[in-house]
Amino acid sequence: MKKIHMTETVLRDANQSLIATRLSFDQFAPILHELDNAGYHSLECWGGATFDSCIRYLNEDPWERLRKIKMVAKNTPLQMLLRGQNILGYKHYPDDVVRNFIKMSVYHGMDILRIFDALNDFRNIEVAMDETKKQGAHAQGTIVYTVSPIHDIESYTKLAKQLENMGADSICLKDMAGLIMPQTAYDIVKNIKEATNIPVYLHSHSTNGLAEMAYLKAAEAGVDGIDCSISAFSSGTAQPPTESLHFALQSAGFDTGLKADSLKRINDFFKPVRDHFIKTGELDAKVLTPQPEALTYQIPGGMLSNMISQLKAQNAIDKLDEVLNEVPRVREDLGYPPLVTPMSQMVGTQATVNILTGERYKMILKEVKAYCKGEYGKAPGEINAELSKKALGEETPIEGRFADNLEPIFEKTKEELKDLTSSDEDVLSYILFPQIAEDFIKNKKKNPSVDQLREDIKADVI
Numbered sequence: 001m002k003k004i005h006m007t008e009t010v011l012r013d014a015n016q017s018l019i020a021t022r023l024s025f026d027q028f029a030p031i032l033h034e035l036d037n038a039g040y041h042s043l044e045c046w047g048g049a050t051f052d053s054c055i056r057y058l059n060e061d062p063w064e065r066l067r068k069i070k071m072v073a074k075n076t077p078l079q080m081l082l083r084g085q086n087i088l089g090y091k092h093y094p095d096d097v098v099r100n101f102i103k104m105s106v107y108h109g110m111d112i113l114r115i116f117d118a119l120n121d122f123r124n125i126e127v128a129m130d131e132t133k134k135q136g137a138h139a140q141g142t143i144v145y146t147v148s149p150i151h152d153i154e155s156y157t158k159l160a161k162q163l164e165n166m167g168a169d170s171i172c173l174k175d176m177a178g179l180i181m182p183q184t185a186y187d188i189v190k191n192i193k194e195a196t197n198i199p200v201y202l203h204s205h206s207t208n209g210l211a212e213m214a215y216l217k218a219a220e221a222g223v224d225g226i227d228c229s230i231s232a233f234s235s236g237t238a239q240p241p242t243e244s245l246h247f248a249l250q251s252a253g254f255d256t257g258l259k260a261d262s263l264k265r266i267n268d269f270f271k272p273v274r275d276h277f278i279k280t281g282e283l284d285a286k287v288l289t290p291q292p293e294a295l296t297y298q299i300p301g302g303m304l305s306n307m308i309s310q311l312k313a314q315n316a317i318d319k320l321d322e323v324l325n326e327v328p329r330v331r332e333d334l335g336y337p338p339l340v341t342p343m344s345q346m347v348g349t350q351a352t353v354n355i356l357t358g359e360r361y362k363m364i365l366k367e368v369k370a371y372c373k374g375e376y377g378k379a380p381g382e383i384n385a386e387l388s389k390k391a392l393g394e395e396t397p398i399e400g401r402f403a404d405n406l407e408p409i410f411e412k413t414k415e416e417l418k419d420l421t422s423s424d425e426d427v428l429s430y431i432l433f434p435q436i437a438e439d440f441i442k443n444k445k446k447n448p449s450v451d452q453l454r455e456d457i458k459a460d461v462i
């Protein structure tokens with residue numbers, strides 16, 4: 001029986017997509033043991049927005065959360081999402097910060113690092129992949145999926161080969177906007193499987209009502225693993241339901257490795273948790289049903305709602321159709337970047353500005369200027385020459401990788417913070433989120449310190 005690896009996303013992506021990452025450790029701690037014994041390939045439980053949310057809203061130390069998860073979930077590999085050179089933020093950090101962050105993540109129990117760059121510029125994931133492997137963890141190279149005239153099966157297969165050549169342990173095709181058509185999923189997975197010799201994973205979202213079909217087609221094409229979330233925290237903007245995919249795949253002759261009775265207990269646990277978030281209003285029923293407008297406009301649902309609120313704030317909602325027509329033109333001018341953060345905001349806002357000022361690129365956003373300069377990486381296609389000239393002015397584009405221009409800052413920052421903290425984890429939290437981390441570090445004295453937890457490692461885990 002062909003095995004399909006199942007990754008559970010309830011602790012990270014489903015948590016992030018449905019309830020803005022507000023799930024606290026205490027809210028899921030009682031079910032960790034069951035999650036660990038259900039037969040999952042991995043538990044996606046950290047990275048993405050969880051780190052920021054822990055510090056900003058939950059008064060939790062993200063490092064401590066990871067350590068505490070690892071102390072209970074000792075059998076199932078833990079998985080995280082890492083934005084390459086951006087780590088968990090939106091700007092490029094110097095290599096020493098990337099390396100220290102990964103070292104500490106693996107040290108505290110991370111096993112699989114899914115590493116991506118918003119532009120599929122793999123120079124921006126090279127250092128992260130290298131350090132992940134140095135630390136003995138699994139480096140999953142990631143391709144961001146998008147739809148454009150320059151992205152096709154061949155271009156995705158080429159990217160997959162590049163990842164394999166870079167030493168990736170596996171490949172993930174990441175469809176964060178839930179745009180992949182089932183047949184496209186089949187074709188891309190089949191081609192990548194034929195062209196490479198490492199496992200291939202598909203990550204999608206039910207946002208447009210396609211992901212369940214895409215997963216099944218991908219399974220038929222030989223995909224090695226898929227991401228699902230337990231049904232109480234599934235569907236809509238999150239992943240397809242774990243149980244449904246388990247039964248569907250099993251009936252089609254696949255072995256998911258999952259135990260159905262375990263899945264039931266996990267779901268029974270999460271039902272009241274979900275009800276709590278519905279009651280507080282943090283889970284909006286609207287995100288639970290498909291919103292296939294994204295397929296009509298070829299833009300992610302989140303981007304559409306952002307543009308609508310921007311236009312409303314400007315009293316210009318009557319311009320929505322014009323802006324929607326402008327979006328693909330701006331995207332073309334920028335060389336067809338995938339519409340994910342931060343590119344989706346950049347393209348959406350520039351399109352809005354182009355319409356509201358009545359003249360294209362009369363005003364160019366500073367982010368667009370930085371993009372044209374190469375500060376985000378290399379555009380997938382050609383940037384419109386006229387726009388590029390106007391955006392750059394007297395400046396010259398950056399040669400090579402942006403992070404090559406950044407000086408190391410870890411040791412320097414550690415020295416600066418020596419009166420505040422002696423822990424490397426705190427220093428990393430501070431570098432990533434300086435405005436909020438300082439107060440957080442000052443206030444957390446009452447919690448068990450990460451230093452103490454580090455002492456526990458030898459006794460508890462290794």
Ligand code: CO
Nearest residue numbers: 013176203205
């Ligand atoms: Co996702």
